[in-house]
Amino acid sequence: MINGAQAMVECLKKEGVSVMFGYPGAVICPFYDAVYEDGSISHVLVRQEQNAGHEASGYARISGKVGVCVVTSGPGATNLITAIATAYLDSVPIVAITGQVRRDQLGKDVFQEVDITGSVEPFVKHSYLIKDANEIPRIFKEAFHIASTGRPGPVLIDVPMDVQLDELDNFEYPEKVNIIGYKPSTKGNPLQVKKALSVIEGAKKPVICIGGGIINAKACDELRAFAEKTGIPVVSTMMGLSAMPSNHDSFIGMIGMHGTPAANKAVSNADTVIIIGARVGDRAVKSPQAVFEGAKIVHIDVDPAEIGKNVKVFVPIVGDAKIILSEISDKCDYVCPDEWKEEVKEYKREYKRNLESRADIEGFVNPVKFLKALSDKMPEDSVVAADVGQNQIWTCNHFEVKEGRLLNSGGMGTMGYSVGAAIGAKLAKPDVPVVAICGDGSFQMQMMELATLVQHGIDVKIVIMRNKNLGMIREIQKNLYKSRHIASNLDGSPDFVALANAYGIPARSIGSNDEIEGAVNELLAAKGPYLLQCMVSSEQPSL
């Protein structure tokens, strides 16, 4: 005989879960007790529940498996909400387990009761409130399946305390799921694939525009093969970054409001755009109708609702990017015209020249140079998690990813994302260096996680681009509000080096470009966590 809590642990083991991120409370204690008794799943104790969600998400993105986080009812669950929404908007497969008050107390507004399944409804892929312990195996099986298939996303399972304590009649983990209304399509419609091929054949100025869907579909190799075979230039949304090495000959850069002029120019001058695994959100293409004017659009996405939502599409293909890309690649003899390839490469060279001709701001670290040095020195398969703000724009445009991965909160732009994502990434791939890059504002939204690093011996390096301001907000105020700076100055912030030291974490601060090389060496050589503060000018522009 096993009880609900023990059954939950068994389900997690059946799903191959070896680590989870969480924070306990009274109503989830039966589950924690079962984890203790079992002893095979390790648990990372965060310092605030939001981080548990970001950690599960970073873990999921790097491991390719479902990330798991666990919190208690009421405030534990509501603290997790931001991370769930973040994972939803970036299509990350996580399963969030929340404790809930006893069944007979549901709906009575008892201590620490909130309707969490109701609260997260708009930004979960699905959710469950378990009313019968015998439902645990089926629901866990479905939750992991739903989270990880089709367009991935978060699934929440709310488990009342007495369900965790109830005995099951018998425990049997289902082999298969059977959800009548959920059968994501994988293979593209052959007719549409054919149509896409003929559009590509007729292109004079084609561009491939990739999004996070390429990474989710594990289609990076297929993408590279297709781009190399055809020579078609590739641009990326923020979420697609690192699907292709940024120094690849065909790769032009990030598009959108915070992208490079080269990539944006390539898209607006293209006559054919092949969008793969990107939803063409407003930050990627502000006014699609104008940008894509006159261009033929082929849109490949696993989520049919994304096709035609933001852009008028000429050829829609619903399905798995990996399967469709390799099919198109196989059947395609197209070679991109040299003049266009050259034209686009010149956009990129022009951008590089402009960047290099820009003067450094005296007495500060130039983040562009720092990020170049960091990418040059880090092993090729390293993982970098960016935060939100100017630090993120610098990282996206200037950290040269090779075989590694760049993690971003693209859809939500959630400040306080990077350290959590980096922790999850490190646990997923302990052998590669992992660096979180944040601003001094965003760092202060997550600095409690320094304790998590120390407690669990997690080797994550943190770089803070310190400009003493909410840099991106200050920049908006400067450009759009006549420099009427309000609520963007971070006076009162602590000495981050002393703070790190207080946790026993070695740290250093640099204030000039001459120190970059030494500091990067020191950061990479450090055993265990390390914090590096780069003093950056508040006048340093995002782009």
Add this chain to the structure above:
Amino acid sequence: MMRTISVLVENQPGVLSKVVGLFSRRGFNIDSLAVGTTEDKSISRITIVVNGDSYIIEQVEKQLNKLIPIIKVKTLEEGGYISRTLSLVKVSASAKTRPELMKLAELMGARIVDVSKNSLTLEFADTPERTEVFMSLVRPYGIKETVRTGAIAVESGHTVI
């Protein structure tokens, strides 16, 4: 443009709130909505009348399809279905107007389901368009209360969703 969408859903708690939440969140306009079980007790059918252009209708269909408990979504072909709403209308009726109202009911195919000293309650089940006609005919007598269901619809001929 008004379109009628038929939706088959798994009959589980919270499904209706998911559907309704999706409409309000994405700014789709519901004109009417009706829910009931089907032959199979585990499946319910929701009929939604939506006001929107073809872009909106396509998005409604696709977004509904993303909800896990939703089994099937179909926008019914213009002119290819039979649709009904049920109305209960309480109308003022005096000794003088009662016979007129009874005549009118007979003419329109409404049933008289309740009678009191100064009112009559009529039951009318017909297409939304005919219902409008019916209402305009009884209105001059003084409507005290109207209760009306959302439209339900079934495709004509042998097609089923």
